[in-house]
Amino acid sequence: xxxxxxxxxxxxxxxxxxxxxxxxxxxxxxxxxxxxxxxxxxxxxxxxxxxxxxxxxxxxxxxxxxxxxxxxxxxxxxxxxxxxxxxxxxxxxxxxxxxxxxxxxxxxxxxxxxxxxxxxxx
Numbered sequence: 600x601x602x603x604x605x606x607x608x609x610x611x612x613x614x615x616x617x618x619x620x621x622x623x624x625x626x627x628x629x630x631x632x633x634x635x636x637x638x639x640x641x642x643x644x645x646x647x648x649x650x651x652x653x654x655x656x657x658x659x660x661x662x663x664x665x666x667x668x669x670x671x672x673x674x675x676x677x678x679x680x681x682x683x684x685x686x687x688x689x690x691x692x693x694x695x696x697x698x699x700x701x702x703x704x705x706x707x708x709x710x711x712x713x714x715x716x717x718x719x720x721x
Contacts, residue, residue: 605697606652613698614649617705621645636666637673640712647708651701653720658707662714675710682706 625641628634647654660667667675682702689699708715 602652606650609652609698609701610650613701614651617648618645621648636713637670640670643712643715643717644705644708647717648705651704654704654717655720656704656708657716657718658711659714659716660711666713667711670713671710675712678709679706682709 621641622645625638625645628638628641647656682705686699686702686706689695689702708717
């Protein structure tokens with residue numbers, strides 16, 4: 600029951616908004632031909648941001664190093680810093696620690712999304 604309530608709280612207070620923002624960015628990037636690979640990564644972040652609980656991120660920088668470096672320069676470091684700030688702010692409260700941990704997981708994917716995969720924890 601705790602997991603269901605925790606997931607509902609995450610979706611209402613963060614997940615749906617993060618997923619919506621990433622989806623809008625993905626749509627905008629996919630309108631341009633050059634931005635399609637970056638738009639696809641935005642959709643990956645949207646899906647993961649909606650419900651990151653019980654999932655883990657596996658980074659594979661070697662599969663797309665140039666794309667990851669471009670992403671890092673253009674938007675990766677900024678979004679990662681924002682997720683870091685929100686994660687630390689959530690961890691300062693006892694009730695927000697689980698939300699802070701989810702922000703840290705999203706931060707990891709926002710840093711290098713190309714080649715990264717999201718796996719379900721068992």
